[in-house]
Amino acid sequence: DIQMTQSPSTLSASVGDRVTITCRASQSISSWLAWYQQKPGKAPKGLIYAASSLEAGVPSRFSGGGSGTEFTLTITSLQPDDFATYFCQQYHNYPWTFGQGTKVEIK
Amino acid sequence: EVQLVQSGTEVKKPGESLKISCKGSGYIFTNFWIGWVRQTPGKGLEWMGIIYPGDSDTRNNPSFQGQVTLSADKSINTAYLQWSSLEASDSAIYYCAREMTRSGFYDSWGQGTLVTVSS
DSSP states (O other): OOOEEEEOSEEEEOTTOOEEEEEEESSOOTTOEEEEEEOTTSOOEEEEETTTEEOTTOOTTEEEEEETTEEEEEESSOOGGGOSEEEEEEOSSSSOEEOOOEEEEEO | OOEEEEOOOEEEOTTOOEEEEEEEESSOGGGSOEEEEEEETTTEEEEEEEEETTTTEEEEOTTTTTTOEEEEEGGGTEEEEEESSOOGGGOEEEEEEEEOTTSOOEEEEOOOEEEEEOO
16 A cells, blocks of 8 residues: 655644645545545545645635655645644555645644 | 445344445446445544445445345345354444446545444
8 A cells, every 4th residue: 555644744834824735645646636624523625636736715825746655735925724733645656655644733 | 526425323232134235326337336444443444345336236345245245226225244253352333335437436425324333
């Protein structure tokens, strides 16, 4: 299975900050990578697919980048609604696998 | 509006069977793969497998092979996840989600079903 490793595990930031989360794959996954946001007690919500394509309705302050084995999720100007846990997911090879999550908390 | 509505919370004993459901609406149910994802505090999100309701073709995660069965009834736009004999380690939240066409990206999720297995 392809292992997905996110860093950091926890990130403390303030409203208005620019934050970047990194996701590394144990082997090349081309651009077959997605990002999700999850709030406590809720289902994950899709943000980005194909590494950099923004899902409909997702604010443009979210962006994704990278290819191969290293990927980033960037949030420019963090908003109160953005404090949540973020997961990456590869869909290059079955079984699809997820990163362990990055919690973005209020500083 | 695309919606996936899952069945409610379950409390079961070890050894019991269980079938949880996921009903789709707002789109052509038979045209999109439906995936199942397990979430636990210890292991995070785990992809269990997917089913294509149009013909019930499945792709299973070997880690869950033999432990669960994916099925679908296209006549009522519903997918199912089934256990024949639950274990305490099956306690988790289970999500169904719709896969974007020609992609493994999940663009719509059910609200989740909490399963607790305890003697």
